Amino acid sequence: MLIDTYGRTATDLRVSLTDRCNLRCTYCMPEEGLQWLAKPDLLTDDEIVRLIDVAARLLGIEEVRFTGGEPLLRPGLVGIVERVAALRPRPRMSLTTNGIGLRRTAAALKAAGLDRVNVSLDTLRPDVFKTLTRRDRHQDVLAGLAAASDAGLTPVKVNTVLMPGLNADEAPDLLAWAVEHAYELRFIEQMPLDAQHGWTRDGMVTAGDILASLRTRFDLTPQTPDDRGSAPAERWLVDGGPHKVGVIxxxxxxxxxxxxxTRLTADGQIRTCLFAREETDLRAALRGDATDEELAEMWRVAMWGKKAGAGLDDPTFVQPDRPMSAIGG
Incomplete structure (x- = not known):
C-alpha cells in the first residue's frame, strides 16, 4: 500500500498523459504557451499501462484519473483506456478534459472502458470564454459535454474557476444551467500553479465568496463530513436535492x-502533492530495466515522505517550479 507517515493511504492515482493543451487559460499559462516536453521524455503508452498495473496490482490503487495538459491530445488515449480496463484488479477510470475533443471521442472512450469525465468550463458567455482561454471554442466544449452525457460517461462533472472581473458574477447562472442539464458543478478556487507565477491570495474568488453568491438564488444543504470521505470537494444539496454542487x-x-x-507526470515523475517541490523519477528506473517490485518500492518510499499539507498558509510557501499543465490536475 502507499502509506505515509501521517497514516494516509493513497488509493487514487492521477496520471498526466501530456503537458500540451489547445487552450491558453489566463490562470494557467501565457498566451504564447509553454515549452512542451520533448517526445522522448514522455512515457510511452506501454510504460503508462505498466505503471498503472504496478499501482493497481501491488500498491492498492483503486481509481485512475487521466489528466494533462489536455489528455484528449494524447494520440493513444483510447488504447490506453482499453488496456487499463483489462487489468486485474481493474481500477475505476475517469478523465479531466477541457472538453473540446469530446464530441468525437466520448463514445469510443466509453466503449474502451472509461467510467466518467470532468470537463472544465468557466463561463456560459462565449465572449468571456474567449477572453479567459484566448480561444473561440465555447460551442465545442458545450457539444463535448452533451456527447459525454449521451455516451453514458456519468456523472458528468463540470469544473469551474471564477476570476474577479471576468466571470465571478456567474456562479448562480452556472449552477442553474448545470441543474438543467444534470451536470454536477464543482467550483475550484484558483491555486498558485500558473506558469506565470502571478497568483495572489487577494486576487482570487474564495469558497466563501462562491457560496454567498449561490445562496442569493439557491438553498444549499451541506452534506455531512462522512459523505465527503477523501473527496476534495465539499458538497451541498441544491434546493433539497437531488442535484448537488461542490466547492474545492x-x-x-x-x-x-x-x-x-498520488500523481504521475507525463514524463514519469511521482509527485506526492500538487504543490510538492520534489519528484521521484520512475521513468529512469523503467528504462533501466527495474522490476515491477522495484518500481513499487520506489513509489512506496516516495509516498512515505509525503508532507502533512500543501503549506499554502505558511509564510515561507514557495510555488512549485512546474505549472499545473506540466504536473497534471
Missing amino acids: ASVTRPFCGACDR
Whole structure:
C-alpha cells in the first residue's frame, strides 16, 4: 500500500498523459504557451499501462484519473483506456478534459472502458470564454459535454474557476444551467500553479465568496463530513436535492488531512502533492530495466515522505517550479 507517515493511504492515482493543451487559460499559462516536453521524455503508452498495473496490482490503487495538459491530445488515449480496463484488479477510470475533443471521442472512450469525465468550463458567455482561454471554442466544449452525457460517461462533472472581473458574477447562472442539464458543478478556487507565477491570495474568488453568491438564488444543504470521505470537494444539496454542487477550496479550506492521491507526470515523475517541490523519477528506473517490485518500492518510499499539507498558509510557501499543465490536475 502507499502509506505515509501521517497514516494516509493513497488509493487514487492521477496520471498526466501530456503537458500540451489547445487552450491558453489566463490562470494557467501565457498566451504564447509553454515549452512542451520533448517526445522522448514522455512515457510511452506501454510504460503508462505498466505503471498503472504496478499501482493497481501491488500498491492498492483503486481509481485512475487521466489528466494533462489536455489528455484528449494524447494520440493513444483510447488504447490506453482499453488496456487499463483489462487489468486485474481493474481500477475505476475517469478523465479531466477541457472538453473540446469530446464530441468525437466520448463514445469510443466509453466503449474502451472509461467510467466518467470532468470537463472544465468557466463561463456560459462565449465572449468571456474567449477572453479567459484566448480561444473561440465555447460551442465545442458545450457539444463535448452533451456527447459525454449521451455516451453514458456519468456523472458528468463540470469544473469551474471564477476570476474577479471576468466571470465571478456567474456562479448562480452556472449552477442553474448545470441543474438543467444534470451536470454536477464543482467550483475550484484558483491555486498558485500558473506558469506565470502571478497568483495572489487577494486576487482570487474564495469558497466563501462562491457560496454567498449561490445562496442569493439557491438553498444549499451541506452534506455531512462522512459523505465527503477523501473527496476534495465539499458538497451541498441544491434546493433539497437531488442535484448537488461542490466547492474545492484548496486555498482557504485545505483538505490535506484526508488526501488519498498520488500523481504521475507525463514524463514519469511521482509527485506526492500538487504543490510538492520534489519528484521521484520512475521513468529512469523503467528504462533501466527495474522490476515491477522495484518500481513499487520506489513509489512506496516516495509516498512515505509525503508532507502533512500543501503549506499554502505558511509564510515561507514557495510555488512549485512546474505549472499545473506540466504536473497534471
